[in-house]
Amino acid sequence: MSAPDVFAPAVLGPVRLRNRTVKAATFEGRTPHGQVTDELIDYHLAPARGGVGLTTVAYLAVAPEGRTHAEVIVVGPGTASGLARLAEAVHETGAGIAGQVGHAGPVANGRSNGVRALSSSRMPSPLSLQMIRSATERDLTRVTRAYVSSARTLVQAGFDVLELHMAHSYLISSFLAPGLNKRRDRWGGPLENRARLARQVARAVREEVGDEAAVTAKVSLSDGFRGGVTTSVGLELAGLLESDGHLDALQLSGGSSLMNPMYLFRGDAPVEEFAAAMPLAVRLGMKTPVGRSFMKTYPFEEAYFREKALGFRERLTMPLMLLGGINRLDTMEQAMADGFEFVAMGRALLREPGLVDRLAAQRGSQGPSPSGVCIHCNRCMPTIYAEGGTHCPEVPA
Template sequence: MSTLDPFSPARLGPRTLRNRLIKCATFEGATPDALVTDDLIEFHREVAAGGVAMSTVAYCAVAPEGRTDRHQIWLRDEAMPGLRHLTDAIHAEGALAAAQLGHAGPVANSVSNRRKALGPSRIPAPMGMSVTRRLDRDDLTEMVTTFRRAARIAVDCGFDGLEIHCGHNYLISCFLSPLLNRRRDEYGGTLVNRARFAREVIAGVRDEVGDEAAVWAKLNMYDGAGRLGFGIDDACAVAQLLESDGHLDAIEPTAGSSLLNPMYLFHGDPPRAEFANAFHGSMRAGLKVAAPFFLKHYDYHDTYLLPLARQLRAAVRMPLILLGGVTDRASMQTALDAGFDFVAMGRALLREPDLPLRIQGDPTVTSRCVHCNLCMPTIYSRTRCPIREGEVPDPLAAV
């Protein structure tokens, strides 16, 4: 049993966090011109003031075609002044700032980005109603350089941590997937080959930033695609490879696929009608038909990813960050007692940004998040909790 206190200071690589609570990466929907806005700054300032040790900015694409749509930030010189204001605001509240670095790959909307979506093979890119362009070896070498450049920009803008997105069938995750990676060269086939790109990116980022920032990977444990996809045995083997490389300070296990099974990450009620209504034209019509198959229902319970994550915990000794259903002091302690070093919170902080401070003051405090997932479709306008904003009735109002 762990004797760790969720609210005690903890070391993550070269950085000391004031406690073991991290605001996980949840796209904020607050960057209409792909640049930092006052709204984005306030989003993270409020969370930082609410008591987390680190707030993760998502999504920071490493290249323009790596965005899920053109409204997301991509790391370039033009974005740097705003990013510096953002990290300054987080630091002013006593928290650290992290940037999620990633490339959306086939999850990118090529129509919105006006650039071809990329992938390990020619596979569907449904957001742009297209197929991806297969990256050749020279492209992959250049992509590692692109990740390095993005990491340098982030650190120069004051970010204390870098999360490399290796989940949800974004680009790196696609290379890991035996279902989506159909290559027959040294980047495809065996698991070691499929993990090569992830390892090269992570090595490149660490070489670029050294000990200027903590570096961790968000790594899929299961993409929800059944036996043909990426599963926990693969994830444990990849985690062991990453641990042996020695470039990461931690791994944040995740699950689900933005292409194949997004609700496996979230659990709880699938907001099918609301999700479809966030789109227009053929996408709206298609989602209304496909929603029961695409947005599946998984019962919510606290620490719902813990059963899978325990297997990853047993496979490696390096620090792990538990994500998924951490909402109160009891779930925080459950994670620490299971051998996890940090916990990540998402939806609960949309409902109550000050929840960590309230829990610290009173361990009996419980989250008011009802796991309705109505926040999910708001990423296309401005990410928020519709219950908190009064847009829908609060089912706990009478409690």
């Protein structure tokens, strides 16, 4: 059986997409008041007009304390009309739209949000310099209901796909990581307990939306820090999620926004630029040896998560999205040959929003596989906090 064509129409759960390319969720920095703006719409129109099958809005919080910081959109009645306007604009290009739905947990800046962050267990926050409180049973019931309410709002707004965030040390991920989850109740200990929140949220969201939208999850191949989700834990979690049958696909990611972000990004670590963009207390902390170790350096290579992801492909039958350093046509075609159903791209599309259309047009030409032009300097990362929002510094303003 031949591999599917990455540029041909594809089905994701109940949703039909024009191709198998996904613009991954990368925070846009274009919602200064927590509302959809024209700038946010333009940000997603660029890759949508450039050929992607699905563009993903990041990051959409289910609760005020679940924002990474105060400017993040909280899904609800006050933001629904703007989200509908965004979805309509994307649909006019022929692309689908996904919303990355989540609760930031310990990655939330409680001082910015004006409400203490939550985690699986009590811990100090390097972002707010406050103590993060341990989530109670009441909190977890409330958060699960908030996922359901957010899912309903997004479906009514016209979103095609709901991506549940279960990675990067966000709230669900903090329960999965044994080094962060010190609980001795039914939410801690063996993975069956630590995975309870992930499975509960996936089930509740699916029961709410049925086949009105595709439901996927972003999960970790490896968190990249001692005490985080390992590849074996990630595989076991993925097996549980598959057996539950509530998800249409998994997007395979890695790293920790709290403990080791460069494990996800690879390439150059822009320590000075990142420190300059942060609040004074964090900036000073990043100049210490401990702070500098936060921005580790990992050499970039094309499709750097492929080897770990192949282990998931061998174990699972459900659709999988390959993410991590995908820039070239031959990489995309290899992913299809490997059995992955979709490819997700972030920085490459930030550098060149029309990359998908260009690669499709150049396929079959003589010479080496056409490639994107992202140089993986990662200087786009600090622009999250800059005026004008996330952008590639290599692209002239």
